[in-house]
Amino acid sequence: MxxxxxxxxxxxxxxxxxxxxxxxxxxxxxxxxxxxxxxxxxxxxxxxxxxxxxxxxxxxxxxxxxxxxxxxxxxxxxxxxxxxxxxxxxxxxxxxxxxxxxxxxxxxxxxxxxxxxxxxxxxxxxxxxxxxxxxxxxxxxxxxxxxxxxxxxxxxxxxxxxxxxxxxxxxxxxxxxxxxxxxxSSNEFRIRLKGRGAHAAMPDLGLDPVPAACQMVQAFQTVVTRNRPPLDPAVISVTMIHTGEASNVVPEFAEIEGTARTFTTGTLDLIETRMRDIATHTAAAFGVECDFEFRRNYPxxxxxxxxxxxxxxxxxxxxxxxxxxxxxxxxxxxxxxxxxxxxxxxxxxxxxxxxxxxxxxxxxxxxxxxxxxxxxxxxxxxxxxxxxxxxxxxxxxx
Missing domain, CATH: 3.40.630.10 (Zn peptidases)
Incomplete structure (x- = not known):
């Protein structure tokens, strides 16, 4: 040296x-x-x-x-x-x-x-x-x-x-x-789901955003495993889920946040599009509203x-x-x-x-x-x- x-x-x-x-x-x-x-x-x-x-x-x-x-x-x-x-x-x-x-x-x-x-x-x-x-x-x-x-x-x-x-x-x-x-690249997503609160003993009277959030978290991983070439590295990590205030209340809102990482812009475009589609259609299937944000930070x-x-x-x-x-x-x-x-x-x-x-x-x-x-x-x-x-x-x- x-x-x-x-x-x-x-x-x-x-x-x-x-x-x-x-x-x-x-x-x-x-x-x-x-x-x-x-x-x-x-x-x-x-x-x-x-x-x-x-x-x-x-x-x-x-x-x-x-x-x-x-x-x-x-x-x-x-x-x-x-x-x-x-x-x-x-x-x-x-x-x-x-x-x-x-x-x-x-x-x-x-x-x-x-x-x-x-x-x-x-x-x-x-x-x-x-x-x-x-x-x-x-x-x-x-x-x-x-x-x-x-x-x-x-x-x-x-x-x-x-x-x-x-x-x-x-x-x-x-x-x-x-x-x-x-x-x-470094990118962040935030999804806000709006349902209708109710007593947890009578969930049929509300629109529960929690099952929708759980379904989305699982489905997002299919973007990595099924929508892009296996040799093209990508990561989708859900790092935060915020919902609820009491164990006996169906919450009104649920929020999902996390990060997505890729080495190419094309893969990032794919991830953002597929995540938006999954979030929007999953929310519709559960009857809740969805606000999807995807912010691109560092390339x-x-x-x-x-x-x-x-x-x-x-x-x-x-x-x-x-x-x-x-x-x-x-x-x-x-x-x-x-x-x-x-x-x-x-x-x-x-x-x-x-x-x-x-x-x-x-x-x-x-x-x-x-x-x-x-x-x-x-x-x-x-x-x-x-x-x-x-x-x-x-x-x-x-």
């Missing part, structure tokens, strides 16, 4: 910064303290700082020895927001804000990109411009989309953009990447082949071929998808290990993403920073 010496030297300070971010998590579009800290560090290193993209986003433009005159630009993106999760860890840098936690490692993503920015700003041993994108609101707010709407790629017309996420279960010191779909994250292969080459040069893997697509979602719709690029994975890195005082549960026992592996900071530097300089040198 070939790490950059100056990044290794600075890693204790960046570890402290990462832990400070972990102790002070901020939810989507609330990342004011985080953004101020990022901007202050970048300016202290002589980086040109731009703000106002996606409300709380920060962009650091690092121009090389040519002053950026070549027009070559490459974008590196890190997300900054936390999750509405109550942390169970009790170590010294655990969250100080109840109900908020860096349970996905965005604090570490920020630290890795800052490590790269510090080295690039000191050396500027490249021609062109490295655009460091510190993005808010990945966790449901669509911060990437909002930064683009605010002119991110108009101001910084990068030729390629790359994002990187830590991955528990993949050993520390390992990377993964693949061309094509790597993360699914699928689809890596561009040339950029994914380029990143793979840099990974191999950094950690060796045995530590570089094919990333199996995940049904999770990622709003970096919007950036890949706007520019060529790739979404990359860096291993976070199995959780043995956590300080004493961590929770008893697993160190997995979106888990209250999670913590980012600080050993990744010099590795991630080194990789970002080598990726950016190699891209600009092409």
């Amino acid at each position: 070939q790490l950059i010496d100056s990044i290794v030297t600075e890693s204790p300070a960046l570890k402290a910064l990462r832990r400070d971010l972990h102790a002070h998590p901020e939810l989507c579009f609330e990342e004011r303290r985080t953004s101020d800290l990022v901007a202050e560090r970048l300016r202290s290193w002589g980086v040109d700082v731009y703000r106002g993209f996606g409300r709380t986003g920060v962009v650091g433009a690092i121009r090389g020895r040519d002053g950026g005159q070549s027009g070559r630009m490459v974008g590196l993106r890190a997300d900054m927001d936390a999750l509405p999760v109550t942390e169970l860890n009790t170590f010294g840098h655990a969250s100080r804000h109840s109900g908020k936690m860096h349970a996905c490692g965005h604090d570490g993503h920020t630290a890795m990109l800052l490590a790269a920015a510090q080295h690039l700003a000191r050396t500027r041993d490249f021609d062109g411009t490295v655009v460091c994108i510190f993005q808010p609101a990945e966790e449901g707010g669509g911060g990437a989309r909002e930064m683009i709407k605010d002119g991110l790629f108009d101001k910084f017309p990068v030729q390629a953009v790359f994002g990187m996420h830590n991955w528990p279960g993949l050993p520390a010191g390992h990377f993964a990447v693949k061309a094509g779909p790597v993360m699914a 699928p994250t689809i890596n561009h082949a040339a950029e994914a292969e380029f990143a793979r080459g840099v990974m191999v040069e950094t950690v060796g071929a045995d530590a570089v893997h094919e990333f199996g697509p995940s049904m999770g979602a990622e709003d970096f998808a919007y950036m890949l719709q706007a520019r060529p690029g790739a979404y990359l994975i860096i291993g976070n290990g199995e959780g043995g890195h956590r300080d004493p005082g961590h929770g008893a549960g697993p160190c997995t993403l979106h888990n209250p026992n999670y913590d980012f592996n600080d050993d990744l900071i010099p590795l991630g920073g080194t990789f970002w530097v080598r990726l950016a300089t190699a891209w600009l040198a092409r």
